Amino acid sequence: MSNTLSRPEESSLKQGAKEKGGSFTLERVAELSEILASKVEAAINEIERLNGQTHMIAINARIEASRAGMAGKAFSVVAEQMNDLSGKIGIVSKKMRNESRGSIDELGNLIKTQATIVRGTRLSDLALTNIDLIDRNLYERSCDVRWWATDDTIVNALHKKSKESFDLVSKRLGIILNSYTVYFDLVLCDLDGNVVANGRPENYKSVGMNVKNTGWFSSAMKTSSGKEFGFQTVSKCPMVNNELSLVFSCTVREHGEQNGPIIGVLGVIFRWEDLAQKIVKGVPIADEEKDKTRICIVDGNGLLLADSKDLVLDDKIEFLGKNELFKEKKGFTISDYDDEKCCVAHAFSTGYETYASGWHSVIVQRLKT
Incomplete structure (x- = not known):
């Protein structure tokens, strides 16, 4: 029996996620893991609060049993067992807190790391498509002029x-x-x-x-x-x-x-x-991503040659790690851009046939803080 979801089942899961107020993304899964961690923490706190009350009742019961002398002996045995049980519950809750917190934190970190890789890879793939479309088109222009x-x-x-x-x-x-x-x-x-x-x-x-x-x-x-x-x-x-x-x-x-x-x-x-503007404004990204995403083509100095924000030749792309990223043919980095944490994806012109623009395709997407 296959473990792979059929398309109707996959669509049903995604639709369910949307109906519950979240998009079907790894970032959303990471958020849910944090919510789960907080709920587990709250539950353990409640257990410890109730256990504390039980422990106080056991102590009070032992005191009253002691005052009653022989008449309270049986009650003293029950109080002692309650006290032992309270101690065991305390040990279990402490172990639960340590183990669940560590596992959930590790899960959340793994999901966040994977989400960053998926986002960066997807955006750098889109950046490569953009510069490839431009190089292929401009190759035709170089052929036209030589022919005419x-x-x-x-x-x-x-x-x-x-x-x-x-x-x-x-x-x-x-x-x-x-x-x-x-x-x-x-x-x-x-x-x-x-x-x-x-x-x-x-x-x-x-x-x-x-x-x-x-x-x-x-x-x-x-x-x-x-x-x-x-x-x-x-x-x-x-x-x-x-x-x-x-x-x-x-x-x-x-x-x-x-x-x-x-x-x-x-x-x-x-x-x-x-x-150029048709390419950078026509990149297939989700509607909820558009307001937090800048898509552009720049020269080696970062000067905007095409820009989804319409600032061609009037602005430059600058961010920490730009020189290192621009040395790569394709990749991404997490860096501060305009004082916000962003995923910056990049692809360098690989050229087509006898033409290569030598430009850089960049996609900057603001991350949730």
Whole structure:
């Protein structure tokens, strides 16, 4: 006969726990063990109180029996037995107190330890899922820009350098954007960093801007071939009215060949919030956990790049033990955060295919005090 509960039986137990005012968690079991300990302690105290009264009655009975002389001899024997019984009850209650308290305390500590491990493991698993989703998505962005940088329309426009050719590029980029709605805009630059065309000129007036000092342009110019890409981390991008963006870039090369001379740079401006905020706010946690949980993506310094509390780029995650935890690929710690005891779970970007963000996924959950 199996000892495993069937799903209906398991559901019945969980429903019973909810009906009695508690959720079906190890933390709740630990609370119940503490309640049990207090009730056992109260019961033993009551036994000792009653035993004390019995002991006093036995003493008084012996005194009265002594005064009665021979007439009280039989009563004296009963009083003596009551006194012996009271002593035995005292020994048993003391033993019960010591043994039950030690066992219940050990049980409670074991449950609390296991509950911490279960919580930390679950939250770090969720953190790993978050950063994996981001890495997989951004890998596609790095592929997009490297592919589009070889487009004939783009390559030819940087050769001709005419208004007509740049207008044609703008239309071509607009067609791409109609299908790839994850981008704010696509921009084409010459070798001097001047934006010569973009795909959404009706929305963003980036043509004529100089971007040679931006991270995405300069990192692209440092690449050795069209197989590589440039990148700029989360920032408010001036080319798209200061929207929170990521920019991937790739050199445009002679004849569209990967190892040809550089003739320009293509940048793709990604809608970061649409991806990141959806991920951190869509983590599957219970409703009762949401108010005490912060879910975020941070860089190596703890700067918030995505945040369930909507403080992107305006706050940092700091807690005791952060540097040690961030050295691990995945794990958790119990630490003080904002003056409260919290479980801080973490997962580092493991990357996907040829891309790795190098960021950290963090989930901070406040513990009951």
